[in-house]
Amino acid sequence: MKILVSAGHSNVDPGAVANGYREADIAAEFRNLVAHELRQAGADVLTDGEGSDNKPLAEAVKLAGGVGLAVEFHCNAAVNPQARGVESISLPGKRDVSQRISAAIAAVLGSPLRGERGWIDQAATPRQRLAFVNAGGVIVELFFISNQAEMGVYQAKKMDLARAVAAALLEVR
Known part of the structure; x- marks a missing residue:
């Protein structure tokens, strides 16, 4: 099975910016x-x-529609600098995959699982319809970029985190 690994936002859309970091840069690196x-x-x-x-x-x-599994990485952000946690957004058919990815992230970063054991149905999001999710993908909110402590843990453990997420994706195949 082919796996798409996508970075959220783009070269022209930085996403959330906090604590000296741009979400798009973290997403591309991860x-x-x-x-x-x-x-x-x-x-x-x-x-x-x-x-x-x-x-x-x-x-x-466009790429998500042609693969067996598609994931896109993002960082969450909040006005409250103490907000923390991990969640993966998908359609109900990808609940198990979403929960597996979120659990792997939580285990490495020590973050709480948000939503239903790390899964959020896109219908429960403010936009309710997300193009990447509608194409069959899973949007992964790794941590809160607005939380300086979570950002620090990510920076210290990003290699371990990448291994854990890759292992979770390989379990799906």
């Missing part, structure tokens, strides 16, 4: 780390860019 781990394990991996290249959502949506 996409690259996970894709590397998956390739090391022999998986057939497709990405929506290489290096710091982060293509627009429209490109990721």
Whole structure:
């Protein structure tokens, strides 16, 4: 099964910006780390860019329809700098995959699971319809970029996190 690993936002849309970091940069970096781990394990991996290249959502949506599993990485943000946790947003048919990914992240980062054991139905989100999710993908909110402590834990453990997320994705195959 081919796996798409996508970075949220794009080169022109930075996403959330907090604590000296841009969400789009973190997403691209993490996409690259996970894709590397998956390739090391022999998986057939497709990405929506290489290096710091982060293509627009429209490109990721096109790619998502042609693979067996599609994930896109993001960071959550909140006005409350203490907000924390991990969640994955998908359609109900991808609940188990979403929960598996969120659990892997929570285990490494020590973050609480948000939603239903780490899963949020896209219908429960403010937008209720997300293009990447409608294309069959899972949007993964790794941590809160607005929480300085979570950002620090991510920076310290991002290699371990990439291995854990890749292992969770490989379990789905």
